[in-house]
Amino acid sequence: MKTQDPRAKTPDATIDASCRLPLLVLFNGAALWLVLGLALSVIASLTFHKPEIFACCPMLSYGHAQAAANDLLVYGFCVPAALGVMLWIFARLSQTELVLSPLPFIAAHLWHLGVLVGLVAILTGNTSGFAWLEFPRASAMLLGVAFVLIAISAVATFGQREERELYPSHWFLLAALLWFPWIYSTANLLLVTNWPVRGVAQSIVHWWFTNNFIFVWLALVGLGVVFYLLPKLTGQPLRSKFYALFAFWTLMFFGTWAGIPAGAPVPAWLPTLSQFASMMLVIPILAVAIVLVKTLRGAKLFCGGSTYGYIRLGGLMFLPSAVLLVAAACPQYSRVLEFTWFGAAQVQLHILGFGTIVLLGAINEIVPLIMDKPLPFKKFVPWQFFLSVVGVALFVIPLLIAGVQQGHSNFEPNAGKFWLKLSMGGLVLLLLGSLLLLTNLFLMTLKWKIALVKTVAAAVVAPLENSEVKS
């Protein structure tokens, strides 16, 4: 990976500083939504312990809290965090300052406003009714505009690059920038309108969107970030570029067709094609595994909770997550596992174990650089790492077990109840971890703002230089 080239025109510190404002807004908001999202998840899972707990409080009942929590995790945390990381990676790879930097700064505010509108809408019952797409039209429009504005800045920065040769991360992240507006606008225009497509065509568009957003988009972003940061942190080149690009093309070619469940009440060609594509995902999984193993083999870095640890573990988590997706699509397993907690566990593993951990690592790596200061509590980084790892394990593994029990007992109503209750422990740990990130980011921003005010104040009250004083 590139180290600072003495011939490069722009020093890294200048590039990082140019990203400061938009990234701060994106990351601070993302951290806040992550905390709120996980808190809502905990609230939702209280229902497993005491079903009638929110009998008189519709806002926090399971159907509301769970949907809000899921959307805050992806729209609140994953997307803005990913956008911030992407902007920085594009600026660094292009060796140029962020182009049109006011654009993402404004857009970041629009994005967070959109998430707020969506959150209020879900809690008050104005959901669209489609999982992962619950935000109403007003919110979706804000999100769409904000994303496009940020993408414009990212692509403009990409266009300014000094080095014309493309790096694998470029491919993954450019595809992610193109794919999100495409699927998000398609899904919203066809589903969240007064004239949705007719009948079960809604469900097909919805499955397509969900798979392409949660699985494909998050994979593009996560792998793009891992393939940039891993070589950078280890000082080893990515081994190899060929496998990374092979993974990219096969992931896009097959991954985008997965997601239609086997037993769906739709024309048979749809689930059949989708199952075939899911099986073929074994190819990109193998390619990613080869890249990770070969790149990591040369690295002799201590990882105990460093940002390298995040990126390494997050990257590796793609493998079990994708393998579970393929397994759940196998006909003999899907007969048992379809409609159980197994599918939910796979999705949560993908979001929390893979996407979130990679993005957390990237945020912890990038924030000290753009602020040109270490984090206020450096210890929080490894603490959060361990909380997240144990939290994801304690959350996802019980859900997987609950799913298998549910499937084998043929949906016996109380199957897997113990495991569902246990899974809440994992969520609490994740919530604690996210509070550490929030503390770090907010304190850092606060200190920076105070310093800024002090600088301005100092400039205002400073005595005028002699030359400016009229005699």
Add this chain to the structure above:
Amino acid sequence: MKSGFSIFLAILLTLGGSWIGFVVAPTMQLGTAKLTTALVTGDTWPQQRTGEATLGQQIYRANGCVACHTMQLRQDGVSFEVVLTSAGKINPTAVSNLISTLTLTGLNKEAADIAADKISAVGGKTETHLTATGADISNYHAVRRSVAADYLYDAPVQLGSLRAGPDLANIGARQPVAAVHLQHLYAPSSVTAKSAMPSYKFLFEVRKQINGVASPDALNLPAEFATAAGYEVVPKPEAKQLVAYLLSLRADAPLYEAPFTPATTKP
């Protein structure tokens, strides 16, 4: 592949493929779907919901019921049963002797045809009945799988992906009594012991009885769930609409793509 534009084009084509395959094509195939006709009765299908049930669908959506309930029944296959309608006049004893040697239930199509041929060869008259089979069918007392036509009037279509609770595709036929649904929404464990379903008390109103007389709408709750004496639990309009919607959920008409022999035509 060196220039940004050619990459953009390649990515566009790859992603566009899935968009055409899973958005454009299904919309063209199913987006113009029209009412269909049920087999046997010739009724149109699906039946239009009442206004109350249509409103109830929005209550279902707003409360995120789809988080725990699916609305799609799967089916493994069909099984055939050969039923003797008349032993005929030629040789009834031969027919009854033959029948005692044959397996007539749980057959596949070929076996059913062979059995029917054998019986008609000795003068008996038969009917072949068709039954859907599968775990969902027996679990949820359903008569057939869900098909695309069932959802024509739904907006939004909420098939769901998780069965934390039971499937609801056929709930209107499985439990046609509104009062049971209302009581279940108010206090799930009063209907199903140890139910994991949250209570939807906010869809109900607890109010004082007028002159000590219960209103006709008041829930008839078991003692341990009942309110204080002199008070009653009355469903709000939202609860009634939701129940009207639940009662409208039926997958019980035989269709061309999901045939079965309805119980009423069975002798």
